[in-house]
Amino acid sequence: MSVPSTTPRPVAANSVWPRLEPLLPQVTKPIQYVGGELGAVVKDWAAATVRWALMYPDAYEVGLPNQGVQILYEVLNELPDVLAERTYAVWPDLEKLMRAHGVPQFTVDAHRPVRDFDLFGVSFATELGYTNLLTAIDLAGIPLLAADRTDADPVIVAGGHAAFNPEPIADFIDAAVLGDGEEAVLEITTIVREWKAEGRPGGRDELLLRLARTESVYVPRFYDVDYLPDGRIQRVVPNRADVPFRVHKRTTMDLDAWPYPRKPLVPLAETVHERYAVEIFRGCTRGCRFCQAGMITRPVRERSITTVGQMVQQGLEFSGFHEVGLLSLSSADHSEIGDMCSGLAEQYQGTNVSLSLPSTRVDAFNIELAQELSRNGRRTGLTFAPEGGSERIRRVINKMVSKDDLIRTVVTAYTNGWRQVKLYFMCGLPTETDADVLEIADMAHEVIKAGRAATGSKDIRCTVSIGGFVPKPHTPFQWAAMERPEVIDGRLKLLKQAINADRSLGRAIGFRYHDGEPSLIEGLLSRGDRRVGAVIRRVWENGGRFDGWSEHFSYQRWVDAAAETLPAFGVDLDWYTTRERDELEVLPWDHLDSGLDKDWLWQDWQDALSEYEQDDCRWTPCFDCGVCPAMDTEIQIGPTGRKLLPLTPVNGLKLPTGAQQ
């Protein structure tokens, strides 16, 4: 038998593949570095005028499903003269081998060195990816500090929610984009294309200046931070004549005009989400005071039911996924969610396609939706997020749900056949006492008692899941003090005891928690200023990697690095985390405009302390948070009154064009 001839894998001219391949048998899950997924795009390097490397700074299994990176990857690759490839954080085993063999940070698409690209875009959903950013920059052979880079290095652009305060990584990035990325990457591409066509006048400095002049790209090097003797910031001012005092966030309006992803990536290695995800709306005005996402993505912009239906149909046909996730910050709030769920359930009845609504609020309407979604037999878990244990603390955080509502909702779920519900809470919220947290135990006990009474069965369970609160920039809680990890851990211990105080009820209640130490570090990074960059660098030099993974995260390494670096600036870890700020303090992100009026945020913080609730502007008059007038945007919601039509089933095989016989 002769060896069959197979198509050789195309190897790009600047590919590191020949050097990378021999290392792969020596590392765990080598498939994650191979690329070539369905939906992946490899373009001719020489034919492209602007080249982007896009990174999600976590492992492939977490990074690949990221919606933001997939959208930008597709939007950029649709342009004929633009090339975009993806890169992810490599695990320490491969990092070590790459250093030993001189293999640089590479893209998974064509295995090209990241340093060869014009732009290196990094999307931060969480601040815990900062050390992975440093690994990638260093492995790429790019100078760690933006100030040391030359025209031979790509421009490093940060995006994602953490980019609303990029000050802790200001020394390491060249630019940051606040807000929606679709139009921002196109604008940046245009600027780079023109600058290159003109023969790169003025080099890197001129390019960064052109980006800064858009007023929506923040270039940290063009701003100086002055400090007061007590360590607080005195002011942040431009150090160049023609850069704006404030940089504004981007808002993409009319989501129907941006129906991405159209060609979702289908991973080769196992990933955390394997589904076709479609955003049904962006923004949220529920006004939960701890929620940064809800504050920085205003106003609400819905995607219409018909566009969602079309995207689902095309996305499934392209990818072959069996699960559809209808994403948003609070999916049941879409004005046509009922028709959307029943329409999709109808269309996919009798197939293997299941639907899920990841973020939902606590009310009985959700049970109806969940019934629709489980038509194909797969009954996914139900999660409700009261967030706070007592009515009082829920008024503080503006999470308007009463205990009675919650119990009624959960009991409805039990009587409709669900055996298990998950309740999500936070610990360490502003003004919180032990008593507030202990009420979670009462709530869980009552849920089980009512559930047993309603179903006549002992076979029902609930899980209490609780995490530490982290105050975030651009929220009313940006001034709040964090609780110390010992206090958090003490409350969690008390709560556990209280849940198990009744042995019969306690047996039906699962308890999951995250301890307080990682939250404190997340708090340092989320509200940090440029001085925190020294801590990040020290942690990274001492081996800090993958800080979002509990098995890699070392609290002690962060505490030690903070103790070594911060005293030189007259501040310390507590100063950044457990200290309450006052109204007039200049916050590190005050020059970055999320549209929210700082006076309104302060008023909402005062309302939180006096336990005053704030309604949603979708159903009550505008309360002047400031976003719409500042950003020239408006609420875009339905109902459109349209319905999803039955699908004509697609039969047979999906063949490439021209291969039909």
Added chain:
Amino acid sequence: MAFSQGFTPHPKISYASAAPTGVASEAEYLEIGLREPVDPAQLQVALDNALSPGLDVLDAVVAAGGSLADRIGASRWRMELPEVAPAVLAQAVAAFTEAEEVLVERMTKQGRRTFDSRGAVVSIDVDEGSATPSVASAVPCAILEMVVRQVTPSVRPDDVLSGLRVVAGLEPPVAPKVIRLAQGTLTAQGVIVDPLDADRDGAAIGGR
């Protein structure tokens, strides 16, 4: 594609003796259950189109019955050993061939196991003459070809390499490159027959 019945339906797909991670292969086989009959030639094109470059679907046939696993009795492997002189390898192979049994150790999911690496080896030859390594290089490179029976616990090319170390102290300075060239039914003459041959009516359906 067809799915199993039940609460969490799984796609009906099974892989017969997949090559170990890190080993190249020109001959992998799998069985899938479909919801409805399709033209195998079109199926081959559709699957090939959906898979990554380098994962090429070469042929598809309608299974006439019996399980694929039953038709896979042996594999032919080729191992390139850079920086090993062919004569040194030939000596080690001779010692290995003469042995009745060569015990080796490997970590498996059940823990460390000791088993015989010799019995399953039907043939093992140092490839001399026309064979050239896949990457041209100034350093010597010995090439091994072997036919190994499918047994439990499986004997993989790296186990045979361990066996060569046990009998002759062969220690390759660099990691070898291994390719599976073929797998299928082993005839009495020691020839590997394409496991899909039995389902073809004389002519190959998918075409090569």
